[in-house]
Amino acid sequence: MASESATSIHARTCHLCEANCGVLVEVQGRKVISIRGNPDHVLSRGHICPKATALADLQDDPDRLRRPVKRVGDQWQEIDWETAFAEIGARMAGIIAGGGQPALYMGNPNAHNYATGTQTGLLRKALGVRTLYSASTLDQIPHQLVQMWMYGHNALFPIPDVDRTRFMLIIGGNPLASNGSVWTVPDVKKRLKAVQARGGQVVVIDPRRTETAKIADAHHFIRPGTDTALLLGLLKALDEAGLVSPGRLAPMLDEGWDGAWQAIRGFEVAPLAAHCGIDEAVIRALAARLGSGEPAVVYGRMGVSVTEAGTLNLWLIQLLNIATGNLDREGGVMFSSPVIDLVASAGPGTYDRFRSRIGNRPEVISEFPSALLPEEIGTPGEGQIKALVVISGNPALSSPG
Ligand code: SF4
Incomplete structure (x- = not known):
């Protein structure tokens, strides 16, 4: 029998954020002695952030x-x-x-926890909950909707292949703070610097001088909420320069492709540039770099997702990656091979099968916007939410109202 004073080391995963870094936890009995990065972890390669070293404090917190x-x-x-x-x-x-309607709110940690991920459906069924509320509708649901419409499944996230790309255009994202939201890229700073070290470039578009912007080769400020104009400008500039080249993707494009270009050709780059506040010459240079034939990535996150035109913006980003032949290409954006394949094991997602009582909003993948939750709780009548189960979430802090 092992003595209580003997220590042992366990290889585990930090579940605090999407990066899922590998950690080595040294314990003595049930006491955590140390937590450090696991150099053999395939994804994080020894990297951790200060939050992981503080996991022991969470474990032993007297307020827990x-x-x-x-x-x-x-x-x-x-x-x-x-x-x-x-x-x-x-x-x-x-x-x-x-006759009261129960509701479920799922917080972000559910995405990092297979126990709630696999069991919540049963609870939902038992409660008779039709729609979920979650952090997704405050964050990335436009990605999922666009992926469902364009690629056939909401979980088909095209992931930037940062380790092989030559050019990264990051729009409204701050991976140095997020560790690559819907990208999962631990130690992203080192990996972006590696793009630069091998002769590539990192360009950031953001109204704010973010941590990522500080290490970029170029940072262009954009007028907030005008990303659609920039993205249309990039596509139009690409077209005018004769650089639209989907290559081997061409046979997979349906008639919507021509329809999209017809619409894009109705715009002019100069007014789009004036609208978003980025010089026309910069837009044309970025388009030329994206269309150069070298592996390149356009990655957009909260800044483009959580706006009035979030879904449109993310659709335009996909068009850019397709038009430059960078979808499903090494050094471009690629589909992952997950251990648990949601694409194979769950339906593609849904849109507008029914509408919300308040605001007449369509469901998306069985969710209504979390921003509606306060009114759904507070407005009397049939279907009023009378009970709320919150799992690993803090909507009082993270949801509007
Ligand atoms: S980046 Fe930090 S919080 Fe996120 S998984 Fe890695 S160690 Fe944990």
């Missing part, structure tokens, strides 16, 4: 909930699990029997 708590007046009272299950079950059944 270890038993259920129930609000009694303005106090929280610890109760045992049996009581918690019984009370919640009875109250939930009463609400449903009385």
